[in-house]
Amino acid sequence: xxxxxxxxxxxxxxxxxxxxxxxxxxxxxxxxxxxxxxxxxxxxxxxxxxxxxxxxxxxxxxxxxxxxxxxxxxxxxxxxxxxxxxxxxxxxxxxxxxxxxxxxxxxxxxxxxxxxxxxxxxxxxxxxxxxxxxxxxxxxxxxxxxxxxxxxxxxxxxxxxxxxxxxxxxxxxxxxxxxxxxxxxxxxxxxxxxxxxxxxxxxxxxxxxxxxxxxxxxxxxxxxxxxxxxxxxxxxxxxxxxxxxxxxxxxxxxxxxxxxxxxxxxxxxxxxxxxxxxxxxxxxxxxxxxxxxxxxxxxxxxxxxxxxxxxxxxxxxxxxxxxxxxxxxxxxxxxxxxxxxxxxxxxxxxxxxxxxxxxxxxxxxxxxxxxxxxxxxxxxxxxxxxxxxxxxxxxxxxxxxxxxxxxxxxxxxxxxxxxxxxxxxxxxxxxxxxxxxxxxxxxxxxxxxxxxxxxxxxxxxxxxxxxxxxxxxxxxxxxxxxxxxxxxxxxxxxxxxxxxxxxxxxx
Numbered sequence: 001x002x003x004x005x006x007x008x009x010x011x012x013x014x015x016x017x018x019x020x021x022x023x024x025x026x027x028x029x030x031x032x033x034x035x036x037x038x039x040x041x042x043x044x045x046x047x048x049x050x051x052x053x054x055x056x057x058x059x060x061x062x063x064x065x066x067x068x069x070x071x072x073x074x075x076x077x078x079x080x081x082x083x084x085x086x087x088x089x090x091x092x093x094x095x096x097x098x099x100x101x102x103x104x105x106x107x108x109x110x111x112x113x114x115x116x117x118x119x120x121x122x123x124x125x126x127x128x129x130x131x132x133x134x135x136x137x138x139x140x141x142x143x144x145x146x147x148x149x150x151x152x153x154x155x156x157x158x159x160x161x162x163x164x165x166x167x168x169x170x171x172x173x174x175x176x177x178x179x180x181x182x183x184x185x186x187x188x189x190x191x192x193x194x195x196x197x198x199x200x201x202x203x204x205x206x207x208x209x210x211x212x213x214x215x216x217x218x219x220x221x222x223x224x225x226x227x228x229x230x231x232x233x234x235x236x237x238x239x240x241x242x243x244x245x246x247x248x249x250x251x252x253x254x255x256x257x258x259x260x261x262x263x264x265x266x267x268x269x270x271x272x273x274x275x276x277x278x279x280x281x282x283x284x285x286x287x288x289x290x291x292x293x294x295x296x297x298x299x300x301x302x303x304x305x306x307x308x309x310x311x312x313x314x315x316x317x318x319x320x321x322x323x324x325x326x327x328x329x330x331x332x333x334x335x336x337x338x339x340x341x342x343x344x345x346x347x348x349x350x351x352x353x354x355x356x357x358x359x360x361x362x363x364x365x366x367x368x369x370x371x372x373x374x375x376x377x378x379x380x381x382x383x384x385x386x387x388x389x390x391x392x393x394x395x396x397x398x399x400x401x402x403x404x405x406x407x408x409x410x411x412x413x414x415x416x417x418x419x420x421x422x423x424x425x426x427x428x429x430x431x432x433x434x435x436x437x438x439x440x441x442x443x444x445x446x447x448x449x450x451x452x453x454x455x456x457x458x459x460x461x462x463x464x465x466x467x468x469x470x471x472x473x474x475x476x477x478x479x480x481x482x483x484x485x486x487x488x489x490x491x492x493x494x495x496x497x498x499x500x501x502x503x504x505x506x507x
Contacts, residue, residue: 160188162190162191163188163189164186166190166191167188169194170189173197225280228341236262239263241261241262241273241275243260244259246258248274251409253411254411256274258274259272267336270346272349272350274347275344276343276345278343278411314341315338315343315411321388324387324388325382328385328386330378330381331378333348358371358400359396359435363400365440368439371404371436372441372444376432376453379429388413388415389424391414391425392409392412393428394432394435395431419478421475423471429447430447433445447464448460448461457474
């Protein structure tokens with residue numbers, strides 16, 4: 001039989017065949033040779049004792065895989081990187097857009113500075129638990145409540161210890177309260193100061209919540225709430241308006257914006273329009289309900305418990321009043337459309353410049369006389385033809401445009417049968433008479449004559465108190481008739497100079 005030769009090469013490696021280097025024997029003279037010693041030293045430096053795994057990973061060429069230890073470390077590091085990548089994905093999916101996030105940092109396998117392949121848009125894995133720039137909290141007493149022994153004992157009620165403890169508690173204040181860098185210094189706050197700061201912190205949080213809620217649900221000066229802004233956007237999208245340019249006027253009851261007109265199928269839209277946005281807050285005009293709750297046109301729909309419904313009635317009331325005035329050919333804005341508490345009207349002015357108020361217009365004597373007679377005629381038309389009392393007529397609610405006076409702001413206008421209708425008419429007459437008398441109109445009537453001319457009544461009195469007493473008597477008699485006859489109006493004149501007769505009239 002043939003003999004089978006067995007080579008003693010040792011066990012085979014599972015990672016592949018390894019090359020065995022055969023060392024030829026050498027003589028003692030060669031061993032003592034200086035040249036051979038240098039060669040052996042170079043070979044020992046070429047193979048370090050412990051392989052550098054990180055250097056092997058960063059190398060561009062394929063690393064040496066003959067060493068089992070190096071290959072195992074490379075595989076483990078690759079597995080750790082894949083695990084961390086999956087961890088990032090799960091964290092992003094779990095947190096989403098939430099303000100509160102959950103971190104899986106403690107479960108990472110690779111340290112942040114070793115992970116050089118991560119991009120900037122990924123999650124920041126910086127460990128903020130050990131921030132070197134974070135101020136250290138002041139040292140306080142231990143849990144047992146005292147330190148030291150005997151005479152040197154210090155309790156938690158010590159002034160210095162208590163002051164440092166109060167300083168450390170400032171870190172628990174709300175994020176919007178800036179406590180400064182007091183935590184990084186040896187600051188001692190007394191109980192009185194700390195309690196004051198704590199109470200101020202709570203007050204600021206409540207005030208901020210109230211302001212935020214008020215801003216979201218109410219209109220403010222030169223601003224609108226989200227609901228109103230949405231209505232304005234819908235008007236632009238529907239083509240009623242081309243664009244909204246900005247605020248041109250503010251008042252106690254509304255904010256007025258200028259806009260470029262669009263088009264509508266039902267009616268023509270002016271080139272320039274105004275949006276009168278009625279404020280949903282009642283802070284500046286809290287007594288507006290007295291102008292509407294006794295008006296029989298809106299009395300049944302009046303609800304003092306819902307401010308937004310009151311504002312809608314207020315806007316609707318101005319729309320109806322303007323319609324009456326336009327029917328009587330009184331110069332006033334023309335209503336375009338009404339959307340809840342936003343009233344769109346024609347713009348009185350030119351090229352985005354509003355017409356000046358009668359108070360601000362620089363009128364000569366001739367224009368002032370002409371304006372006086374125009375106002376007198378409009379007051380008579382308003383009372384007798386439109387069956388309305390302006391209730392807030394003054395030089396601030398009259399505009400001078402194209403050589404004539406225009407009336408605006410008639411949302412508070414009421415009918416003469418209102419319980420205070422004659423009182424409001426007397427107040428309007430007093431404002432008009434005072435303005436034109438100061439303006440140099442020699443033919444301007446006094447307040448009593450102007451009241452009688454406009455109302456058609458024949459009241460007389462030696463003083464304002466007597467005149468008002470007669471007006472209140474008329475209103476009282478009228479109120480007594482209300483309980484028996486319902487709707488009523490004053491007659492334009494009486495034959496015997498007594499109180500006016502009452503009769504029914506359709507709206």
